[in-house]
Every structure is written in structure tokens, then in C-alpha cells.
Amino acid sequence: MPQVPSTRWCPxxxxxxxxxxxxxxxxxTPNASQIQQITSHLSYYGxxxxxxxxxxxxxxxxxxxxxxxxxxxxxxMQPNMQPFLPLPDHLLYGPQIHPPFLHHHHHxxxxxxxxxxxxxxxxxxxxxxxxxxxxEEGSSSTSASSGTSLxxxxxxMKMVDPSFGERTPPCCGISTPRTLELFPTTSTGLKDExxxxxxxxxxxSTS
Amino acid sequence: MPQVPSTRWCPxxxxxxxxxxxxxxxxxTPNASQIQQITSHLSYYGxxxxxxxxxxxxxxxxxxxxxxxxxxxxxxMQPNMQPFLPLPDHLLYGPQIHPPFLHHHHHxxxxxxxxxxxxxxxxxxxxxxxxxxxxEEGSSSTSASSGTSLxxxxxxMKMVDPSFGERTPPCCGISTPRTLELFPTTSTGLKDExxxxxxxxxxxSTS
DNA sequence: GCAAATTAATGATTTATTCAAG
DNA sequence: CTTGAATAAATCATTAATTTGC
Numbered sequence: 018m019p020q021v022p023s024t025r026w027c028p029x030x031x032x033x034x035x036x037x038x039x040x041x042x043x044x045x046t047p048n049a050s051q052i053q054q055i056t057s058h059l060s061y062y063g064x065x066x067x068x069x070x071x072x073x074x075x076x077x078x079x080x081x082x083x084x085x086x087x088x089x090x091x092x093x094m095q096p097n098m099q100p101f102l103p104l105p106d107h108l109l110y111g112p113q114i115h116p117p118f119l120h121h122h123h124h125x126x127x128x129x130x131x132x133x134x135x136x137x138x139x140x141x142x143x144x145x146x147x148x149x150x151x152x153e154e155g156s157s158s159t160s161a162s163s164g165t166s167l168x169x170x171x172x173x174m175k176m177v178d179p180s181f182g183e184r185t186p187p188c189c190g191i192s193t194p195r196t197l198e199l200f201p202t203t204s205t206g207l208k209d210e211x212x213x214x215x216x217x218x219x220x221x222s223t224s
Numbered sequence: 225m226p227q228v229p230s231t232r233w234c235p236x237x238x239x240x241x242x243x244x245x246x247x248x249x250x251x252x253t254p255n256a257s258q259i260q261q262i263t264s265h266l267s268y269y270g271x272x273x274x275x276x277x278x279x280x281x282x283x284x285x286x287x288x289x290x291x292x293x294x295x296x297x298x299x300x301m302q303p304n305m306q307p308f309l310p311l312p313d314h315l316l317y318g319p320q321i322h323p324p325f326l327h328h329h330h331h332x333x334x335x336x337x338x339x340x341x342x343x344x345x346x347x348x349x350x351x352x353x354x355x356x357x358x359x360e361e362g363s364s365s366t367s368a369s370s371g372t373s374l375x376x377x378x379x380x381m382k383m384v385d386p387s388f389g390e391r392t393p394p395c396c397g398i399s400t401p402r403t404l405e406l407f408p409t410t411s412t413g414l415k416d417e418x419x420x421x422x423x424x425x426x427x428x429s430t431s
Numbered sequence: 432g433c434a435a436a437t438t439a440a441t442g443a444t445t446t447a448t449t450c451a452a453g
Numbered sequence: 454c455t456t457g458a459a460t461a462a463a464t465c466a467t468t469a470a471t472t473t474g475c
Contacts, residue, residue: 030295054314083470088237104242104265171459172256173278232442232467253460279443286461287441 026069031062036073045078047071233276238269243280252285254278 028036039055047055047070056067235243246262254262254277263274 030292033295085237088240104245107261169459170253170255170259170278170281173259173274230468234442234468276442280441282461283442286463289461 026065028065028069028073029063032059032065035059035062036070036077040074040077040081045074047074233272235272235276235280236270239266239272242266242269243277243284247281247284247288252281254281 036055036059044051049067052067052070056065056070059065059070243262243266251258256274259274259277263272263277266272266277
């Protein structure tokens with residue numbers, strides 16, 4: 018029994034997931050009618066009111082913004098670096114997940130909500146850059162592109178942590194002859210950002 | 225001048241965004257060679273080592289999992305409710321964000337990484353439901369679908385918070401009616417991945 | 432407005448589990 | 454049943470964010 022009725026809305030996991038998906042796909046400040054639709058949809062999963070939806074978007078937006086701002090406040094970009102390097106999509110292999118409750122049916126132009134473009138990373142641009150171009154350091158060993166190709170993630174640990182390697186017999190050391198070097202280790206300038214990297218206790222140094 | 229060398233890796237915003245995108249699209253436990261690729265790619269944006277990538281995925285996965293678990297621990301599901309109701313896509317209008325650095329070029333079957341399929345919401349099922357079927361409340365005013373159709377989100381506040389209406393000048397009138405796109409190719413997946421046992425030899429990149 | 436004190440996030444380590452081979 | 458490999462859970466530690474007193 019809910020002895021403590023709890024005065025505030027407690028989103029169910031489903032509600033949260035749906036709200037997050039909506040946010041992710043661009044919903045930011047739903048108008049009242051959108052809020053109504055969302056609310057009534059979400060009410061299937063549990064008690065919820067329009068104000069909860071309203072507040073949720075309000076808060077979530079603010080918190081995402083603040084997170085972004087935090088990140089942007091570090092100007093760790095090299096001067097000669099182009100803004101973004103396109104990421105090869107082998108690194109972006111995604112399962113294209115379609116959770117049951119997030120089916121995108123083909124549009125049926127129902128008069129629903131379709132606006133708020135939310136221009137992707139636009140926010141980034143809109144944020145006030147609050148950090149001055151701090152000085153960069155010596156740029157030591159940056160890239161970790163050693164030639165060895167390993168199969169398991171834990172292999173890294175062996176390379177990285179001596180003791181780890183010690184307790185690991187001659188297993189995965191198998192030099193899998195897969196040299197897949199898709200893209201160049203553009204360790205060109207490599208800047209640094211937060212300050213030097215002193216591998217604290219784990220002597221890393223990727224070969 | 226970094227008098228305090230800082231012992232740990234401090235991801236740049238770009239690195240973070242890329243890692244998150246990769247996670248979002250399904251990367252969970254990259255194997256050693258994947259880690260190498262990722263590392264060398266990310267090193268473009270700042271100092272980084274393989275172990276950082278390894279740890280990042282380890283931690284991120286664990287923390288997402290724990291977040292989910294926490295959420296699931298509230299069984300606010302109605303008994304007669306079917307697991308998931310498909311979400312009408314007018315509620316999912318998303319801009320299809322393609323940040324410059326996240327271009328999905330056409331696949332060129334490079335031997336890179338393409339595995340770890342991760343089966344959708346599997347995690348949800350795998351999580352131990354640690355909360356007993358607590359009583360749900362009287363389900364009083366559940367849905368907030370009142371007939372009134374309002375245009376601005378702040379309208380809700382007027383309905384909801386009397387004082388709000390009072391102090392609200394002529395604010396939110398402007399809603400940009402942009403009809404946007406459809407839905408995201410990638411959905412927020414909560415999947416776990418192949419991890420734990422099973423694959424005898426780790427996820428070898430059997431493309 | 433600052434700067435110490437507090438709190439929250441999150442990178443890095445360590446310990447426990449799990450599965451399979453032998 | 455034992456042991457090794459791999460990962461998940463738990464924990465530690467440091468950095469960044471907030472709060473608080475002056």
C-alpha cells in the first residue's frame with residue numbers, strides 16, 4: 018500500500034524511455050496540444066498529467082543544455098584542426114533498434130505534431146562559449162595506434178596493465194594477423210586538453 | 225601551464241559525442257582491434273589511449289544498465305496492460321541529426337567492425353526485477369487529456385498553476401510550425417550486447 | 432565576486448560471476 | 454572439479470559543479 022502517496026509524478030520506465038526518444042528525435046518544447054497528445058499516450062503506461070510532460074521537457078532541455086555547455090567550456094581544439102572529422106561508419110555499426118513501443122509506422126498524416134525542427138547540434142552553436150583558448154601543452158604520446166590487432170577487449174588491459182598481463186597466460190596473445198587499418202592515425206597535431214596524461218598507476222603507453 | 229598534470233583522461237566534447245553516438249548506435253564492448261580503431265580516430269580530437277576507450281565503454285555500459293535497473297525497479301505497470309504500445313510517429317518527429325563528424329558514408333565493406341548486434345530491449349528482460357509488485361494508487365485522474373486544445377506549452381502552466389497565468393504576459397505566442405521529418409533511423413537502444421560468455425573466442429570480427 | 436567546502440560525475444581499479452575447456 | 458578467459462558489479466579516486474560564508 019502506498020502509505021506515502023508521493024506528491025510528485027514518478028515516471029515509469031516506459032514513459033521515460035518514450036520521452037527520451039521523443040527528445041532525442043527532436044521534441045523540445047511541445048505546445049499545449051502536443052503535450053496533451055503525449056500525455057494521453059503516456060497515460061497508458063501510468064499516471065501522468067500534462068504538467069509532468071511540460072516540466073519534463075523543460076527540465077530535460079535545461080539539463081542537456083547545461084551538460085553541453087559544460088563540455089563546450091573546454092576549448093581543447095588544436096588551432097589547425099578542422100572542426101570535425103567524418104567518422105567512418107564501420108565505427109558506427111548500429112543495430113537499428115526498434116523497440117516495440119517505438120515503432121515508426123509510415124506516416125499517416127494525422128494532424129499530430131510535426132514541427133519544432135530542433136536543429137540537431139544547433140544547440141551547440143547557440144551556447145555561449147564560455148571558455149577562453151587555454152594554452153596547450155607539449156602533446157606527448159597521443160595516438161594509441163599500435164600495429165597489433167587483438168581480438169578481445171580485455172587484450173587492451175594486458176597491454177595496459179602489466180599485472181593484468183602477468184596473470185594472463187599465453188592465451189589471446191595470438192597475433193591475429195588482421196591488420197585492419199581503416200583510417201589513418203591522424204595523430205597529427207593532437208592536442209591535448211585537460212592537461213598532461215600521466216597514467217596514474219597503470220603504465221599504459223600503448224606501444 | 226598544467227602544473228598539475230592530471231592523472232586521468234579528460235574526454236574532449238568531440239570525443240564524448242562520438243563515443244556516445246557509437247554507444248547509441250550499438251557499440252558496447254568493442255574488441256581490441258575495434259578499440260584501436262576508435263582510439264586512433266578519436267585521437268584526432270585529443271589525447272586518448274586505448275584503455276580510455278575500453279574503460280569508457282565499460283563504465284558507460286554499466287551505468288546505463290544501472291540506470292535502467294533503477295528505473296525498472298518501479299513496477300508501475302498496470303496489470304492488464306500490454307507491454308508496449310506503439311508510439312504514433314507524429315509524436316516522434318525527429319530531425320535526423322547528422323553532425324558533420326558522424327557521417328554515415330555508404331558501406332564499403334572494409335573489414336572493420338560490424339558485429340555486436342545487440343538485441344533491442346533485451347536488457348530489460350535480463351534485468352532482475354528487484355521490486356515487488358507494489359500497490360498502484362487509486363489511479364485517479366490518470367490521463368490529462370482534457371478536451372481543450374492549447375497552442376503553447378506555457379498554456380499548460382496556466383491550467384495547472386493558477387498563479388502562473390497571472391504573471392504570464394503575452395509570452396509564448398510563437399511556435400514555429402515546421403513540418404519535419406520522420407523518424408530516426410537509430411532508436412535509443414537499450415540493448416546490451418553479446419557480452420557475457422557465449423562467444424567462445426570473444427567477438428572475433430567475423431564480419 | 433571569490434574561494435573554501437560540499438556534492439555529483441565519471442575515469443580507473445578491484446573483485447565476483449559466468450561459461451567453457453580439459 | 455578445476456582453471457582460465459572475459460565481462461559485470463562494486464568500489465576507489467579525482468575532477469568538475471554547486472553551494473556557502475565572507
